[in-house]
Amino acid sequence: MAEPEFENRLSRLFAETPAFADADRFARRVETRLDRTWALRRALIGIAGLGGGLVAAGQMLGAPLIDRVTGFSEASLTNVSRGARALGGLRFVADLPVGAEVMWTAAGLAVLAVVLVAARAIEEV
Amino acid sequence: MAATPRDLAGLHDLELANLSSAGGRAAFGELVRRHGSAVRGLLRRMGADASTADDLAQDAFLAAFERISEFRGEGSFAAWVKRIAARLCAKRWRRAARRALAEDGPGIDPPPPADADARIDLDEALRALTPAERMCVSLCHGAGFSHAEAAEALNTPLGTIKSHVKRGLDKLRERLAAEGGQTERQANG
Numbered sequence: 001m002a003e004p005e006f007e008n009r010l011s012r013l014f015a016e017t018p019a020f021a022d023a024d025r026f027a028r029r030v031e032t033r034l035d036r037t038w039a040l041r042r043a044l045i046g047i048a049g050l051g052g053g054l055v056a057a058g059q060m061l062g063a064p065l066i067d068r069v070t071g072f073s074e075a076s077l078t079n080v081s082r083g084a085r086a087l088g089g090l091r092f093v094a095d096l097p098v099g100a101e102v103m104w105t106a107a108g109l110a111v112l113a114v115v116l117v118a119a120r121a122i123e124e125v
Numbered sequence: 126m127a128a129t130p131r132d133l134a135g136l137h138d139l140e141l142a143n144l145s146s147a148g149g150r151a152a153f154g155e156l157v158r159r160h161g162s163a164v165r166g167l168l169r170r171m172g173a174d175a176s177t178a179d180d181l182a183q184d185a186f187l188a189a190f191e192r193i194s195e196f197r198g199e200g201s202f203a204a205w206v207k208r209i210a211a212r213l214c215a216k217r218w219r220r221a222a223r224r225a226l227a228e229d230g231p232g233i234d235p236p237p238p239a240d241a242d243a244r245i246d247l248d249e250a251l252r253a254l255t256p257a258e259r260m261c262v263s264l265c266h267g268a269g270f271s272h273a274e275a276a277e278a279l280n281t282p283l284g285t286i287k288s289h290v291k292r293g294l295d296k297l298r299e300r301l302a303a304e305g306g307q308t309e310r311q312a313n314g
Contacts, residue, residue: 019162
């Protein structure tokens with residue numbers, strides 16, 4: 001049999017779907033796992049939301065905590081600005097019109113990005 | 126109003142994929158019902174035993190649901206999900222039998238005899254191949270991978286893949302020709 005003809009025949013044979021007696025049971029198992037994954041995801045989002053809410057509430061009620069965090073943020077920002085000035089070449093960083101909140105948000109996003117990249121890399125390996 | 130199973134059964138794969146993309150798990154369930162056997166069959170042909178093939182097929186469908194928005198209907202849904210499943214199987218193979226491809230030895234236990242309801246000529250013929258040949262032939266002819274894609278998926282040199290595919294095809298040609306002749310003789314006699 002000529003090569004292309006044989007390969008076509010082989011592809012047709014591979015395309016034939018074998019019949020499985022438990023096909024329905026298999027589909028139900030996938031649906032169950034899908035439901036479980038979604039339920040877990042919803043629970044995690046709920047827990048994260050609750051946690052965030054509690055932290056926010058705690059911050060609102062405990063003003064000293066806010067002051068401490070703000071003070072710490074400002075101190076960090078000052079240190080970053082001082083470091084950037086010391087480096088000379090990075091003067092523009094120190095001159096950026098950003099506050100402590102922006103710095104913390106940027107840092108948080110950077111950490112999130114690193115976690116996402118690491119997760120993706122682990123998945124690829 | 127939510128679509129009933131009967132409504133879903135009448136929809137095209139692409140429509141079901143679009144519904145799944147919007148979070149429709151029932152629509153995705155219909156896709157699993159339609160194509161589950163094709164994916165399970167491919168994985169068994171790649172050399173996975175029945176329970177491993179089913180686990181991998183489930184993982185493949187879950188992965189497909191996660192990235193269902195990437196499916197745009199350029200090819201068939203079955204082909205798309207088969208490629209996902211084949212990659213998962215190749216990854217598992219790579220971990221379990223990294224040396225088998227290079228040495229062409231039996232890295233994974235040979236699969237047990239096929240279920241009676243899943244038996245066709247090809248499954249029998251594939252049994253004559255080494256695990257490496259079987260994996261390479263199934264990837265390239267069952268899942269539609271190019272030789273280069275198979276080499277990447279198995280992390281194996283392209284030349285090794287090509288030689289496994291060639292040797293596998295030679296054996297299959299011989300086996301399938303013999304079975305064809307036998308069937309013809311039975312029909313005539």
